[in-house]
Amino acid sequence: MKLQDTLSNSEQELDVSKKVRIYLCGVTVYDESHIGHARTIIVFDVLRKYVERKGTEVEFIQNFTDVDDKIINRAQSENTTTEEISSKYIKNYFKDFDGLNVKRATNYPKATEHIDDIIKFIEKLIGKQIAYTSKNGVYFSISKFPEYGKLSKKKIDELQSGARIEVDEAKIDPLDFAVWKFSDAEPAWDSPWGKGRPGWHIECSAMSIKYLGENFEIHGGGRDLIFPHHENEIAQSESYADSTFAKIWMHVGMVTINGEKMSKSLGNIKSIKHVLENWGANIIRLFCLSGHYSKPIDYSEELLNENLTKWRQVETCYYELIHADSENHEDVKPIIEKTSTEFNNALESDFNTHLALSAFFQLVKEANRLAAEEKLGKEDARIIKTELQRMIDILGLSIPEMTENEKKEIDNLIESREKFRKEKQFEDADKIRDKLNEMNIELIDHKERTVWMKKENIKAEN
RNA sequence: GGUACUCUGGCAGAACGGUUAUGCGUGGGCCUGCAAAGCCUAUACAAGGGGGUUCGACUCCCUCGGGUACCUCCA
Incomplete structure (x- = not known):
């Protein structure tokens, strides 16, 4: 099958004759997941199910970012620990996505459980003189990776001139990014360079290579991750391994609402919990799949x-x-x-x-x-x-199975309704029909017989 | 400001250098005791504006305009 690859900007053949390895950038667990997350994950869920259905094994890795400034801030404001925040929202994540009928990944690695791998990864980068230590942390030196910008098609000098970030004087180049941030405040881990915590991008490089090897088939996520997250991942991983990283980069378009990106800062979030309660998994999945994955889709x-x-x-x-x-x-x-x-x-x-x-x-x-x-x-x-x-x-749709008893009950009611109808006692017949409707059973009267169907209860319909 | 993507009928949304996309909606009909559901049928002078290439463009090129995203955390 063919997939559009962001890096080469062309369609690439996905080889399904052997195991397909997919790394999907998951969520930072500091708040509820919303329908935008759902879209990306549902797209990959269907991709995975389709490939598996072809008889090809899929190894599907999706990370949880559980160390991050937002989590730390949240923990502070709620007067609790980062562990509690992240475990709360991981639990929440599974509730949402199990509810959306998303198949569980092969593994959900967490950054905090891979600190050793991350440190080893950084050590190798330092050994190759690609990363350096400064007063605030360890930085990846983009000048050591001449192809920097190849994924997002950005030119380094343009980025620099347009940069609105405060420049950290300790960095050699303003675009250098942290792989390790020095900090004594929890959460912090000891490292050869000083106590601190990993930078955002490094976990995905370390964990994807650990679980899937240095070059795997598909790396994906939302479009908004192309820069800087995936750009930086490529820089780190390819520097580390001296080989091509993912074969195909697949990016899913944003969910917008009234044409604007759904995001926390705009306050236009629709949480999965909320949408699930009102519409159910099947309709959300159909909605998320109703446009091409690479394009934005407007929630309404x-x-x-x-x-x-x-x-x-x-x-x-x-x-x-x-x-x-x-x-x-x-x-x-x-x-x-x-x-x-x-x-x-x-x-x-x-x-x-x-x-x-x-x-x-x-x-x-x-x-x-x-x-x-x-x-x-x-x-x-x-x-x-x-x-x-x-x-x-x-x-990934599902129609709930009914028990034999339920079916028998329905059949009995239909039978007595038939009797009433034959005797033209329509009031009694309609009473039975109403009763069935209350059970979400709808009757379809064909010429010779009546067929029943169980309708999923959709709250938003009422 | 830079970069990328995008602009198709009331709405959603594909493909394709020349054939009706399709679905939703809407009108009519069939079925039914009545409904509902379903089906059938009809319906859309559709391609952001302007140029060009071509025998022929929604599809390729140029240009102008609108939108969105990214350039800072983000699925």
Whole structure:
């Protein structure tokens, strides 16, 4: 499959004939995760599920940044320790992302648990005279990495002239960045150069190389990480290893709200918790996948509602397939083949989830058409459902299973409603229908029979 | 100011140098005891403005304009 690589600015072939190693820059755990984080992580979740579905093993590493100024500040303002802040928000993270049906990564390394690796990493950089010690910390010297700027396509002299950061006089070059910051205040660790804590970028270099090796397949994150985070990671890692770092750099566009980036400073955050409560995982996932991953996507109730409509069609389809029992039938193989091919081709071609969703909805629509026309035989339904389920799995959607008892109860109620209808006692029949509706069961009356479906309860719909 | 990306019908959003994208919405219809759901059908003079290349451009080039992001922490 082909993916757009930020570094070469071209599509690169992802080799799926052997294990695919992915490193995704995760979150800094100092606050609740929001829908912007969700988008990036959901995109990678689907990518991972798709590759795995092809039969290729995926090693998926996603870090937690648990040492950082923001965490320290937060701990101070809440009068607690950084450990408590980070563990609280890690717990929170898993609650959110398990709720979003995101498969757990192979490993979630934390910076604080890799201080030794980070120190060894820095030692090697110092040994190669690529990093140097100054009065405030240890710095990476960008002049030792002539390709600095290659990822973000920035020219070093332009960066310097435009820099609005206060220049630290102890640095050789204003663009040099800290790999180790001296500090006696907790959290701090001893190092050969003095007590302190790691700089932001170094953890990802040290941990990605530790877990995935010096050159792995995909390194990703949000677009806003291209500079300086990923630029600096490349500088460190390639200097360290004297070889090419990640083969493909994949960056996910921002979630905007009214056209503006969702960010804490603008105060326009939609937390995952909030959106999950109101819309549920399926609709959020459809929303996040509704545009090309590299482009921004604008958050709005209107768009979520559109995805709700689509999700209802999927639910209907699912239950129609389960209950299918028509005498007549139509050859469904061409439909399955067409939509399945389109779905795969879309993902193969720079992971175009929007087109993949189109194919998915087309299959849904065809199945619903057959059901409406009473042309859906048991066997047809079975093979459509197999393919539909495959797509659902890759997209990470889920339709909750129902217990046999629940089904029996529903069947019984439908049966008594049928009796009332035959006897034209519509008031009693409608009472039963209302009762079922309260259980989120919707009835679909076909000519000869009634099919039921369980609707996911979406709070925002009411 | 610099750099990158972006500008498609009411909304969302693709592909492609020449063929209807598609979905949502909207109108009509089918089904139904009535609904709902679903289906069918119709609907959009669409390409930010202006130039150019071309037999032909939404698609390539130039230019002007709008937007967003990054240049500081950020998914």
